[in-house]
Amino acid sequence: MRNSFKVGKWEIKRNIKNKSFIISLFLTPLIFIIFATVPNLLSDNEDQTSATKVYMNDELGVWEMVEPFIEDDPMINWEVVPTTDDWDTMEDRIATQANSAYIELNEETIDESVVTYIAGEGLDPAFDGQIRILEQPLKQIQLQQADLTEEQLQLASMPIHFESIETDEGATGEIEEAEAGLGADPFEKGIPAIFAGLILFSIVITGMMIFQSASQEKKDKVAEIILSSVTPGELMQGKILGYFVLGLIQVGVWLTFALPLAIWLLEDVPVLEYLFVPETAILVFIAVLGYLLFASIFVGLGATLEDAASGSNFQGMVMMLPFLPVIFIGPIVSDPTGTIAQVTSYIPFTSPTVLILRLAILDKWPWLEILISIAILLVSIWIFMKLAGKIFKVGILIYGKNATPQEIWKWLRA
Amino acid sequence: MENVLSVHNLEKSFKKTKVLQDISFEVNKGEIMAILGPNGAGKSTTIRNIMGIMYPDEGEVTFHGHHGEGIPRHKIGYLPEERGLYKNVKVMDILLYFAELKDYPKEKAKKRALDYLKKFGLEGKENASVEELSKGMGQKVQFIGSIIHEPELLILDEPFSGLDPVSQEVFKQEIKELASNGTGILLSSHQMNLVEEMCDRLFMIHQGQKVIYGSMNDVKAEYANFKCTIYGNNELRQLETIPQVTRVEQDGLTSILYLTQDVQVPSWIKQIPESLNIQELSVDRISLHEIFIDVATGQSIAKEVGDSHA
Numbered sequence: 001m002r003n004s005f006k007v008g009k010w011e012i013k014r015n016i017k018n019k020s021f022i023i024s025l026f027l028t029p030l031i032f033i034i035f036a037t038v039p040n041l042l043s044d045n046e047d048q049t050s051a052t053k054v055y056m057n058d059e060l061g062v063w064e065m066v067e068p069f070i071e072d073d074p075m076i077n078w079e080v081v082p083t084t085d086d087w088d089t090m091e092d093r094i095a096t097q098a099n100s101a102y103i104e105l106n107e108e109t110i111d112e113s114v115v116t117y118i119a120g121e122g123l124d125p126a127f128d129g130q131i132r133i134l135e136q137p138l139k140q141i142q143l144q145q146a147d148l149t150e151e152q153l154q155l156a157s158m159p160i161h162f163e164s165i166e167t168d169e170g171a172t173g174e175i176e177e178a179e180a181g182l183g184a185d186p187f188e189k190g191i192p193a194i195f196a197g198l199i200l201f202s203i204v205i206t207g208m209m210i211f212q213s214a215s216q217e218k219k220d221k222v223a224e225i226i227l228s229s230v231t232p233g234e235l236m237q238g239k240i241l242g243y244f245v246l247g248l249i250q251v252g253v254w255l256t257f258a259l260p261l262a263i264w265l266l267e268d269v270p271v272l273e274y275l276f277v278p279e280t281a282i283l284v285f286i287a288v289l290g291y292l293l294f295a296s297i298f299v300g301l302g303a304t305l306e307d308a309a310s311g312s313n314f315q316g317m318v319m320m321l322p323f324l325p326v327i328f329i330g331p332i333v334s335d336p337t338g339t340i341a342q343v344t345s346y347i348p349f350t351s352p353t354v355l356i357l358r359l360a361i362l363d364k365w366p367w368l369e370i371l372i373s374i375a376i377l378l379v380s381i382w383i384f385m386k387l388a389g390k391i392f393k394v395g396i397l398i399y400g401k402n403a404t405p406q407e408i409w410k411w412l413r414a
Numbered sequence: 415m416e417n418v419l420s421v422h423n424l425e426k427s428f429k430k431t432k433v434l435q436d437i438s439f440e441v442n443k444g445e446i447m448a449i450l451g452p453n454g455a456g457k458s459t460t461i462r463n464i465m466g467i468m469y470p471d472e473g474e475v476t477f478h479g480h481h482g483e484g485i486p487r488h489k490i491g492y493l494p495e496e497r498g499l500y501k502n503v504k505v506m507d508i509l510l511y512f513a514e515l516k517d518y519p520k521e522k523a524k525k526r527a528l529d530y531l532k533k534f535g536l537e538g539k540e541n542a543s544v545e546e547l548s549k550g551m552g553q554k555v556q557f558i559g560s561i562i563h564e565p566e567l568l569i570l571d572e573p574f575s576g577l578d579p580v581s582q583e584v585f586k587q588e589i590k591e592l593a594s595n596g597t598g599i600l601l602s603s604h605q606m607n608l609v610e611e612m613c614d615r616l617f618m619i620h621q622g623q624k625v626i627y628g629s630m631n632d633v634k635a636e637y638a639n640f641k642c643t644i645y646g647n648n649e650l651r652q653l654e655t656i657p658q659v660t661r662v663e664q665d666g667l668t669s670i671l672y673l674t675q676d677v678q679v680p681s682w683i684k685q686i687p688e689s690l691n692i693q694e695l696s697v698d699r700i701s702l703h704e705i706f707i708d709v710a711t712g713q714s715i716a717k718e719v720g721d722s723h724a
Contacts, residue, residue, distance in 0.1 A: 003515070006511075006514055006515055007515075010511050010514075013507070014500065014502075014503055014507075017503070017507075018502055216500075216501075219498075220498040220499065220500055220501060221494075221496045221497050221498030222497075222498050222499060222500055224462075224467065224492075224494035224496055224497065225492065225493075225494060225497060225512070225556070225559065225560075226515065227465075227467050228465045228466075228467065228487060228490070228492035228494070229487055229488065229512075229515035229516055230515060231466075397462075397467065
């Protein structure tokens, strides 16, 4: 183990001093920032110019009732102009103005329950939905005019709630959450998941560096010198350990960029409060398991290749394994408890990513599934480490050629 | 003499082929022992089995009373045949890493590294990147890496390959010096002249089996018989009738007469027939180089000598 630490320390030192590592270390978050901010800046501009001009002929005083809500709602961007002009003059005016509308609210609206409006050319397609904000106050006016008692009025205007009472102890908490959850904050679950995802992404990237490193070790023919002092197992463990720390260093650097940015961009979200919760620890644990799995696969694979560029399809396919979950993202997001989501949680190659993704979406964590997945992951890590050790031991000392899948199979059976 | 390493009845197979069979030899303190043989004879495999990079199917490697996996490998220095250095690192960093892997104190290693760099004409290169070094410089750094921790046993697999004559000489002197300071050295090489000059004992291996094992002087006395080279127009048949000639090789006007082991050169010269056409004549011993080639091509002088005795 002590030798593994020496190897690990060396790999860290060697990479930290390497220019390309440093450049990618700082360039990657920079690219992320650019991707995160540039579209935002562009869409901000769009928002300012594209406020929908709404002419409102309001004889009922509805506007006064909804105005505070509209101002709070980030989804509705209206520039309301009160008007008393009649339908015909407005029709002409709207026709010449882009993204504008004319709404008429009067006794007729109340009697017939129909809001008529003129939609101008290039009107924001979301306007159809936005206009529904007027529904509630109009209904209220209708009810008031229906000569109901105060009680009846209240009952009629109250929306129907659906409450579930569960038999287990957590039930009360559940309801509270559900009630508060109407405006449920996607960030509360999302931030730990994004954090874990970032770690997983980063260490999968460094996992690929392990592949490079093992293959480079072969190419530079240093392996035999090193193996005269340490065992192949120690060398392999040292590499896995070293690149794990490098991955964490990478995450650390990225976070120093990302955290202030996140706090700044998401003003209303208590980012740090959401981040430091027990859930984060579990998600990070899953991410680390994912790293160990891929790292052991890659380190074994790297030992079979002298020149990464000339790898066969077989090695290329194995390299793609960490990206396998991308195929399933669609079905999993649309149904996080569905069959696909469950099955992919149990397949070791997809389970780290899928688990993190699902746990970010699900309100109630399927603990049994999580435990089974983690157990499967642990067992597969143990198996793959063994197999990688076998491949590494033979592969790292074979010079001048790449190993074929048949040869690798032979080593595994040896 | 104190025994540093002993290899006993080593046997190793890859798949169904036996690559090593009944290999036994010793390396003593302060001696240079050569392991010789053509390509693919099993030299590197033997060395890898000693270094614990492979484990033998049969037999035992003993280092200072330790066996197998218990061998304290930090007391052994190793320069493999297939060798290189990490590219984008500094010379001093990689040397210190090698020393660290051998549990050698850092400060001492630093000092030794600087001393050796100076000795090998690489003064001031300690902060250079490995990429900037020429091939020869790289070899020197690798050599320093293998001895930085003051090993008791140094195993050098083809240390001279790819070196120019000047560097070869530097290496030769350094290896001799290490031996005289008490390091046991096991060396494999194809440069027979160098081996002949510097080695105390040798072990020749062919197709995984021992061919010759003994001290350089004994081997020379036993196998390096005299040969007489005659330049002139002579009949093969006539040359073969000369007493104490085991074999004659003729190539144009040059004839080489291989003589028996017990030949007395002055008396043998006297009995050369006067009818021979001799433009030039020389008598010398068969060199290690020739023994090597004979072994490698399967002719085996040793065998023919034995035959002639029979």
